[in-house]
Amino acid sequence: MSGSRIILALDIPEREKALEIAQAVSPYISYIKINWPLVLGAGADIIRDLGKIKPVICDLKLADIPNTLRLIADEISKRSPFGVIAHAFVGSDCLKELVAYSSRMKVFAVVAMSHPGSSDIMDSQMDRLIDIARLSGVYGVVAPANKPGLLSRVRKMMPQTVIISPGSGAQGGDPLAGIKAGADFIIVGRSLYDAADPREAARQLLTVTS
Numbered sequence: 001m002s003g004s005r006i007i008l009a010l011d012i013p014e015r016e017k018a019l020e021i022a023q024a025v026s027p028y029i030s031y032i033k034i035n036w037p038l039v040l041g042a043g044a045d046i047i048r049d050l051g052k053i054k055p056v057i058c059d060l061k062l063a064d065i066p067n068t069l070r071l072i073a074d075e076i077s078k079r080s081p082f083g084v085i086a087h088a089f090v091g092s093d094c095l096k097e098l099v100a101y102s103s104r105m106k107v108f109a110v111v112a113m114s115h116p117g118s119s120d121i122m123d124s125q126m127d128r129l130i131d132i133a134r135l136s137g138v139y140g141v142v143a144p145a146n147k148p149g150l151l152s153r154v155r156k157m158m159p160q161t162v163i164i165s166p167g168s169g170a171q172g173g174d175p176l177a178g179i180k181a182g183a184d185f186i187i188v189g190r191s192l193y194d195a196a197d198p199r200e201a202a203r204q205l206l207t208v209t210s
């Protein structure tokens with residue numbers, strides 16, 4: 001359904017189950033985000049297969065030197081995803097290179113995270129990470145829906161940038177509060193794919209967040 005602000009985080013390693021859940025919730029979501037569990041469990045071609053259902057964002061949280069990022073971007077691009085997620089902390093030379101090189105996919109940068117340990121280093125450095133992301137020309141950023149204070153600061157500092165936000169549902173955040181704090185899309189995993197009826201859970205979440 002167009003207009004949905006939901007990104008399904010499909011963190012399950014089994015290929016058939018992943019495809020089945022993606023298909024079931026597809027009327028209610030806009031994107032599918034995949035992470036290492038599914039890439040390692042099902043192989044990288046799952047990117048292409050899921051892309052037939054919804055645009056895929058590859059959450060590999062890339063953090064490496066420019067040359068290695070180019071090599072990884074080549075392999076990902078072959079499977080035609082919508083986007084890829086990298087860490088901002090690697091610095092603007094790396095992110096700029098990834099953005100310049102990834103002409104066929106959007107780059108998202110992580111500027112703060114949803115888990116408590118993000119406050120050890122990342123959260124206090126968020127303004128610098130946002131500067132790196134901005135300087136690098138990324139399409140979007142990842143920032144936590146369960147930390148609305150941080151999220152609204154990201155929105156203020158990046159009024160035009162797409163913000164995608166994990167941390168609601170299983171991690172305790174309120175999806176609607178995330179949207180009100182500035183998220184364009186909320187990323188939701190376990191509370192959809194672990195639900196007794198993922199399709200119905202997605203339908204209800206769409207109602208709450210529309």
Ligand code: BMP
Pocket residue numbers: 009010011035059112113114115142143144166167168169170171187188189190191
């Ligand atoms: P869940 O809704 O099951 O908690 O899943 C959240 C998803 O978002 C996971 O794929 C996780 O890796 C990702 N994520 C996160 O939870 N916090 C962050 O700060 C960044 C993430 O990418």
